[in-house]
Amino acid sequence: MSTNFSDDEETIIQEPRLWRDERWTAQVIKNEDDEGWAVAMTLKGESEPALVGPWTMGRDKKNPKPLDAAAFHTLVKTASEVLRRHEQQLHAKLHKHVSVDTAEGRVKVMLDIVPDDDNPYATLTAQNDMGEQIAQARVQASYRLSETSAAAWIEGGFGKP
Incomplete structure (x- = not known):
């Protein structure tokens, strides 16, 4: 999956399977474990997603539901919380x-x-x-x-x- 982007690239994208703002990229991907779909949230500059989770099927039950502003903002909030908890755990360990x-x-x-x-x-x-x-x-x-x-x-x- 190639969702990260260079530091000088700040293109805002709002497509059915790919949304990007100044900090985050959401990409709907085929779930390799089953016939469903997943969404990966990647922070700008990172090579690995901060969050990968299931994504809803569309009405045709074959294709994924398109990303929209509300879903993207919810995903950003969830992925940010995952990173915050990870940082807290690392700090507590060190x-x-x-x-x-x-x-x-x-x-x-x-x-x-x-x-x-x-x-x-x-x-x-x-x-x-x-x-x-x-x-x-x-x-x-x-x-x-x-x-x-x-x-x-x-x-x-x-x-x-």
């Missing part, structure tokens, strides 16, 4: 934190993973109640942050975990 109560007060320990293909790593950072950084250490990307591991790092004087 950025974690716990809080530990110590004699000096509450310490927030954060783990920020850098998913580099060649050399992934993570940064462990401690902040006091005022949000001031009190320690930082580089750790392996596989480091497991928990209240127990954070407390051990703090009790060890913020040395190499």
Whole structure:
């Protein structure tokens, strides 16, 4: 499927099986799994669709229902929500934190993973109640942050975990 377009191409298309605005392309395609139709939503500059879902058959029960403005706007909203949820999940996976109560007060320990293909790593950072950084250490990307591991790092004087 060739739905992506170059960055300088901003052609608005409104055809029965292809709609494009400044950011999104909706393309009705033959569903390879059965006799029905599907619609693929691709964000400008991306090679893969953000959303692929079933599409309604037309009145003749052979061809797809044509795209229209209302359907396109609904598809844009749905595809945008899929991307937003994906970004939230990725952020939650790469950025974690716990809080530990110590004699000096509450310490927030954060783990920020850098998913580099060649050399992934993570940064462990401690902040006091005022949000001031009190320690930082580089750790392996596989480091497991928990209240127990954070407390051990703090009790060890913020040395190499």
